[in-house]
Amino acid sequence: MAAQQLLLNVDNVSRVFGGLKAVSDVNMQIQDGELVGLIGPNGAGKTTLFNLLTGVYEPSGGKIHLSGESVGGLRPYQITKRGAARTFQNIRLFGDMTVLENVMVAYHMHARHSLFTSIFRLPGHFKGEAEMREKAVEFLKIFNLDGKKDEIAKNLPYGEQRRLEIARALAARPKLLLLDEPAAGMNPQETVDLMNLIRWIRDEFKITILLIEHDMGLVMGVCERIYVLDHGQIIASGTPEEIRTNPHVIEAYLGQEV
Amino acid sequence: SKSTSGGSNGDTIKIGANFEMTGGVAAFGQSQLNAIELAASEINAAGGVLGKQIEIIKSDNASKAEESTRVATKLITQDKVDILMGATTSTNTLAAVQVANDKKVPMVSASATNPNVTFDSKKGKLNEWVFRACFIDPFQGTVMANFSLKKLNAKTAVIFSDNAADYSKGLHKFYKEAFEKGGGKILAEESYQTKDTDFNAVLTRIKSLNPDVIYVPGYYEEVGKIVKQAREMGITVPMMGGDGWDAPQLVEIAGAAALNNTFISNHYSPDDPDPKVKKFVDAYKAKYNAVPDSMAVLGYDGMYMIADAIKRAGSVDKAKVKEALAATKDFVGVTGTLTLDQNHDPVKAAVILEHKDGKQVFYDKVQP
Amino acid sequence: MLAVDNINVFYGAIHALKGVSLDVKEGEIVTLIGANGAGKSTILKTLSGLLKPTSGSIQFLGDTIHGRPAQQIVKRGLCHCPEGRRVFANMSVEENLELGAYLRKDKEVKSDLEKVYVKFPRLKERQKQLSGTLSGGEQQMLAMGRALMARPKLLLLDEPSMGLAPLLVKEIFSIIKEINESGTTVLLVEQNANMALSIAHRAYVIETGKIVLAGDAKELADSDEIKKAYLGG
Amino acid sequence: MFEYIVQQLINGISIGSIYALIALGYTMVYGIIKLINFAHGDVFMVGAFVGYFAAKAGLGLFWSLILAMAVCAILGVLIERLAYRPLRGAARIVILITAIGVSFLLENLGIYALGPQAKGFPEIVTKTQYTLFGDVTINSVQIIVLAVTVILMVLLQYVVHKTKMGKAMRAVSYDMEAARLMGINVDTTISFTFAIGSALAGAAGVVFAVMYPSVDPLMGIIPGLKAFVAAVLGGIGIIPGALVGGLVLGIVETGVSSAGFSLWRDGAAFAILILILIFKPSGLFGKNVREKV
Amino acid sequence: MFNKKFFLYLVLSLVFYGVVQFLITGMWLNDFYVDTLVLIGINIILAVSLNLINGFTGQFSIGHAGFMSIGAYVSAIMTYNFQMSFPVALLAGCVAAALAGLVIGLPTLRLKGDYLAIATLGFGEIIRIVWLNTEYVGGASGMNGIDKLTNWTWTFFLVLITILVIQNIVKSTHGRAMISVRENEIAAEAMGVNVTKYKVYAFVVGAFFAGLAGGLTAHYFYIIQPTSFNFMKSFEILVFVVLGGLGSTGGVVLGTILLTLLFTYLQEYPELRMIIYSLILIFTMIFRPQGLLGGFSAKKMVKKGGSSQDGSSTTSA
């Protein structure tokens, strides 16, 4: 993994809620193409860190750079345009839209036809829409959801909703994909399938993935590197092996045997 | 609904009634409609007009101008009425004026006081098919301005009018013109909006200006509260208004004591011993269990004015009825003797009434 | 203690439970396992009166409870800790716990509150925080604490370990065991089937609205079929 | 000038406390079931009419108030049962439309049964005018209204935040299903909320009619709207917010009028509302709780 | 959109236009029916455009009457005071209304749900009060004597254009972006949708067509006055939308037609009119809460032959 570029640089980032320092002076560097895990006890600040990375919250201090560009103060959609897409801990699909439409929305920012073109149904509109539809269907195929493309998203079973959320995030064509507890609510078998899927996505799309997960099987199974957050601070980082045996991590997070 | 006031099913004269039966000014519409139905049933009981019974076809304009246009169109094209009546307020009437003109159907508004109803000031043209039974804003406003200058010896006045009512703004304007022309000084022009209830802020302001008189051309519901609140805060100067004050509820709302030292211009005095007035007031009371307000009495006169015109026309032919209406002369109604001028506006006397312990007392009569 | 006989439940036109029968005996931990969307949560919702079965019967402590409103069922000692925590986000942690004891009129509510705080020290720390701003794990603890405040005879737990850190998962399961040992019967729905089977006495396996297997928890955990389908092995 | 300002301030507080009184019921219902109960202003109107008939029948202020509150409480519960309960779980805008329907229904039943004309309200309280200093006066009804409003606000705040029923109400407001699982009878709780909210509207109706002595079937529209504005201004759903919102609205309106801009009074009130919302998107007292992502 | 079905609809509507025009020319349809048709058309424009804001973008706006009044007054001033031609006047009204949509859209975007609703209501009322206090446009009495330039032909084609434009927006990636804002603002933004921009688009386009409806109204009913555009008017439009089915153009058109006809028909029963109307409103909402051609996903659910809502409340089948 030489000659790689720094994709995400989190520099001393903090976030305060009232008196609570949910994220405090976090430093994190992720190279292009890595598959990194973020773990930590409940309430450690993992989701908050994701929210900072994606512009949902503004940092109280520190800087975040994506591909060398500062993303501080940008709105979430602007950050997505710069190449970071995410899923949510509590699923946030567009419930009343079809599966296909959910994915097409993510493709929206790549659309080249303007509102004007669409209103007057100029040729650009048809070309653009057809292209988007094609691309979206392709994505659904990858996730084995193409059979359900016309279903209303909220009617899908939970596991498929999770998959759809990942598909949607991928359709935004990110350089960095952020997954917040993708395996939550899945049984062990489903988790194994998801693990394979994540690995495959990384290889297929050549993207960088940062994921939060409490399922150690998954984290240790796919991540190349892991950060451990506790009380808003990074308490350890390293390979799964290092983390598994780190006494701080065991004490704060893993518990005795894993 | 097609309610037949006389019960005749032979040849009838159809009067299309375009009124505010619901919505913001339903109180006016229903009051006037009541009196119109009363008049129609009296006429029918007396054998009708030209041997024909009068049939009133009611339609609700919901106190909205667009609806009023539609209702007028419907009454003319669907119900094929011979004559239109309504609406009560100037705006709702104006909305129907064009329809009557275009379709060449005579229309009588009993209470719309805006000059434009009969005379289109922009085009400088008479609205040929439209007539009214009430005097118009300039007359009433002028009467009270002269009254305050001459009888009350006022040098200064404040006007407090309803900014959302055309009627009120009309009186406001003409009072101001006449008062200033007569050498008086308007200290302030304040306004409220229909359905307001609390006037303390403006009244406190008016009090601090200390005018000789206060002119409040509005409708009784707000006026009652204004007078009450003014007296409560110690404003004792004379207060004046127009026929909008004339309703039995005014005393209930303002209280008899508060109304002392207030004056209004009106079409008639319900306490007038004149048998014609008494007959109307009694009949209305018997039928609706309420004292008629000015909307009612104007509607009543309007209906009789139409009957009178048809009689003179000798037929219900629309053009003939129109001619006859235009030629109305010395028609004796409850509100006095009325002659239409070249603008289709009545020339008739106004009375000035004073409130004394909750009673309207005749004060003066002003000829135009 | 609880006997469910042949119940059918629909969501509109969707037939979610197809003739489900099961029973829970006093003092047991019984677990329900099954894939996503199999109908596990639906069973619990039906038991606690949030859903009404179209046919079949549910007996709890000798009373018929199906078709009764939820509050009457809670009063009889059946308490449901729902999927997804469902804490009252606009209320403080303590108020949430007090609501758990809503139907109780005895004097021990206060001391039970202290007991919950002992079990979940994190909640004590966040006593006055609005529960909506708690992290996922904190909320799960709160939801369980809240259910305990009702002093249930039968506690229905829907995926209590979802989204929890490994340390807490272990803790939660040991708390479940503790709760059970102190006399509360537990019906547990879990995705984490390994863990669930390890603490349960008996288990049911549910697939698309039907019970397909039932038996002793240890035996099921050893069955190859189950291992392949649910245990990721 | 100083006297003038003080007098106007008293005027503003006086009208503001009426807005606040109506807004209390509004905010309470909203706080629990997140419904903008547009029929609230019309329940207020019914309360005023009950007071009118009671007063005509010779009852004094106290019994007229009690009667109006009782009738309105029952009416509120009935409306909830018949019109809103079948829509539990439907989109909120749908219930809003139903509320508008109920509002039209009450208004027009009123017109149908009682006629559209305003009726004078009998004088059941004798107003005494007190002079504070100089020309500044305040009357007994103004004092009573303010006192009643403040007392009711404190009482409501206590009920919602300190009693068991209040806790149940807040639980229902956040998550009905979870509330059921706590053993809370959701239907009873909501009925209770409507009963209290409507009784407050009824009380406000009588007080209003005493202060501005006339009643008519459409009298609830404008005060209803103003109270809604007051509730939003203070942070809808927040009980002390209703009081503050009402007072702010009253004082702003009075201020604009007293400065000689009476034509712009309502416009200014709305402009202030919008300005406040732009800087405090959930009203003066509303906590701007952002959805946790 | 430009498929077979589209052309079928287009031909059908042109045939409808032709038949009606023929009947009008032949005097088989009297003015009252024409009135009703025009009114239905105006209401459709209002409802369909409000649906873009409320139904598709999910922004709770109840200030539509304000935009409408801008279109009405501006276009009336154009023809009445400046003798402009009708189409130019209409366009001026639309543009002015759209500008107001921009002005109102921008600052209020921070607001959500009921707070947005009251702010838009407030803006609508402020606009009304401005007209009320502007003597140039007649103050309380409004402008009267406006030429009757609107007719069946104008109305029909403008309705057609409105529906086409709105549908063209909705059935495109821009429409999906708006719908995604309605569905989940946070997720929409995370997927790269500029939420603010699309809210403003919705307000501007919605206001533009509300202005169009205002212009048509002004030139059909001779008179416009501020009270015609108060918040009750906004509610009236909202009722069309919700009753027809939020987020369903077909439903909204159908709902508007039925309600307008109902209201016209009820003129026969003036005393009971509003009572019947409000009862119908309440019952429709209770029995079809998703609207006549129901809520967001109802169409698709009907196709599937099942319905699956309210798992949240106690239900049984």
Ligand SMILES: Nc1ncnc2c1ncn2[C@@H]1O[C@H](COP(=O)(O)OP(=O)(O)OP(=O)(O)O)[C@@H](O)[C@H]1O
């Ligand atoms: N909007 C907010 N307001 C106040 N406190 C907050 C807010 N968001 C998060 N917190 C607090 O910040 C801390 C970190 O929360 P966060 O959601 O990031 O945890 P987490 O690591 O994702 O936990 P979990 O694994 O349980 O999801 C928690 O204590 C939480 O209560």
Ligand SMILES: Nc1ncnc2c1ncn2[C@@H]1O[C@H](COP(=O)(O)OP(=O)(O)OP(=O)(O)O)[C@@H](O)[C@H]1O
């Ligand atoms: N409110 C609802 N409306 C319609 N269908 C529903 C609803 N809730 C659940 N279902 C359907 O009923 C079936 C059973 O769902 P249930 O929630 O009971 O599954 P589960 O076993 O608890 O799954 P999970 O592990 O995902 O929680 C699923 O097919 C689901 O899609």
Ligand SMILES: [Mg+2]
């Ligand atoms: Mg998290």
Ligand SMILES: [Mg+2]
């Ligand atoms: Mg479940």
